Amino acid sequence: MNILIAPDSFKGSLTSKQYCDICEEAIKSVIPNAKIIKYPMADGGEGTVEALVLNTKGKIKHTTVQDPLGNPIEVKYGILGDGKTGVIEMASASGLTLIPTEKRNPFYTSTYGTGQLVLKLLDEGCTHIIMGIGGSATNDGGAGMMEALGFKLLNNKGEIISRGAKGLLDLHSIDISNRDKRIDNVKFTIACDVTNPLCGPNGASYVYGLQKGAKESDLPILDKALENFAKVVKRELGVDILDIEGAGAAGGLGGGLLAFLNAELKRGFDIISEAVGIEKAFQKEKVDLVITGEGQINYQTVNNKLPVGIAKLAKKYNVPVLAIVGSIGEGYEKVYEFGINSVFSIVDKPETIDYAINNADKLLFSTVKNIFSLLKSVEYIRST
Numbered sequence: 001m002n003i004l005i006a007p008d009s010f011k012g013s014l015t016s017k018q019y020c021d022i023c024e025e026a027i028k029s030v031i032p033n034a035k036i037i038k039y040p041m042a043d044g045g046e047g048t049v050e051a052l053v054l055n056t057k058g059k060i061k062h063t064t065v066q067d068p069l070g071n072p073i074e075v076k077y078g079i080l081g082d083g084k085t086g087v088i089e090m091a092s093a094s095g096l097t098l099i100p101t102e103k104r105n106p107f108y109t110s111t112y113g114t115g116q117l118v119l120k121l122l123d124e125g126c127t128h129i130i131m132g133i134g135g136s137a138t139n140d141g142g143a144g145m146m147e148a149l150g151f152k153l154l155n156n157k158g159e160i161i162s163r164g165a166k167g168l169l170d171l172h173s174i175d176i177s178n179r180d181k182r183i184d185n186v187k188f189t190i191a192c193d194v195t196n197p198l199c200g201p202n203g204a205s206y207v208y209g210l211q212k213g214a215k216e217s218d219l220p221i222l223d224k225a226l227e228n229f230a231k232v233v234k235r236e237l238g239v240d241i242l243d244i245e246g247a248g249a250a251g252g253l254g255g256g257l258l259a260f261l262n263a264e265l266k267r268g269f270d271i272i273s274e275a276v277g278i279e280k281a282f283q284k285e286k287v288d289l290v291i292t293g294e295g296q297i298n299y300q301t302v303n304n305k306l307p308v309g310i311a312k313l314a315k316k317y318n319v320p321v322l323a324i325v326g327s328i329g330e331g332y333e334k335v336y337e338f339g340i341n342s343v344f345s346i347v348d349k350p351e352t353i354d355y356a357i358n359n360a361d362k363l364l365f366s367t368v369k370n371i372f373s374l375l376k377s378v379e380y381i382r383s384t
Helices: 016-030 048-056 090-094 112-123 143-148 181-185 204-208 216-237 249-261 268-276 279-284 306-316 332-338 353-358 360-377
Strands: 002-005 035-038 059-066 072-079 085-089 128-132 152-154 173-175 187-191 264-266 289-292 321-325 342-345
Touching: 002 016, 016 035, 016 048, 016 360, 048 059, 048 072, 048 085, 048 128, 048 268, 059 112, 072 090, 072 112, 085 090, 085 112, 090 112, 090 128, 090 249, 112 128, 112 143, 112 181, 128 268, 143 152, 143 249, 173 216, 187 249, 187 268, 204 216, 204 249, 216 249, 249 264, 264 268, 268 306, 279 306, 289 306, 306 321, 306 332, 321 360, 342 360, 353 360
Parallel strands: 002 035, 002 289, 085 128, 128 187, 187 264, 289 321, 321 342
Antiparallel strands: 059 072, 072 085, 152 173
């Protein structure tokens, strides 16, 4: 029996690698001869660096950059097994969770630290950079990142604008002459699963501004700041990012990456599955069953979240899929339409969230062992 395990992480409790290892141990406690094929995965959010590094036998490294408020913070980045592809998560340098709730303010938070991470990858000699951009604390269109890369974003007096969305209100011109020329020879691939445009009622400010610390009365001003950013970018760089799908991702960073770095925005699952070559496992191995999972499976999972991405791939090869998840949320039933055959939660009785998080390893082991004991007992799986 060949079982492919390809989960996302359980945020705050289990990494995708830990999930794989626990599943393997549980399965082999019931079916010792089972062949386990492990692919710790991610969909562009938390765990992207680890997933790409582990599956390509690369290296994880650390450096110090500025957090969204300009304070020093140690962050990790990855170099894939080819030695030329780097991977970063912008949230590690410019993420919302880095700032206490009372200090969150998108008028001042900046993506400068993410730009410093890119510089580090350039120093490593990378010619391809993969970047996950979920979970930002910012609404600066990537202006801070571009400043770190040597672009000068100037006001009408020729002075460098202040960091954060506040500075975008004063943006008048862009000087590209001092940019780090190494970026001209780098391919940027961005994991982006949102389709929000830069501005308007469905744009970055109105949809995500409140969670980043903005007040209702701030939203029109933040939107105006990004609109001015788009206007100047179009005039100075010749790129119209105002209505492009995904330009509003990460507080407009999606748009900034398109305009300044000619980046390609792709779904996170597509990027990672291609980079790790997971489809080859279906082609080389006779995969009999797939196990996938995420922290909570719900109505959002069908928007090409990792379990559905895995299920679509398995369906192509007529392989059944079990989703073993932390919890089951509203609207999860839709996943059955995309190739997932059955869904199990590791929480088997009423428990607090803290208990479930702190004991996720034991709960996962118990759930997987019970599932395979049942399958074995009714002869759905025959050990060799």
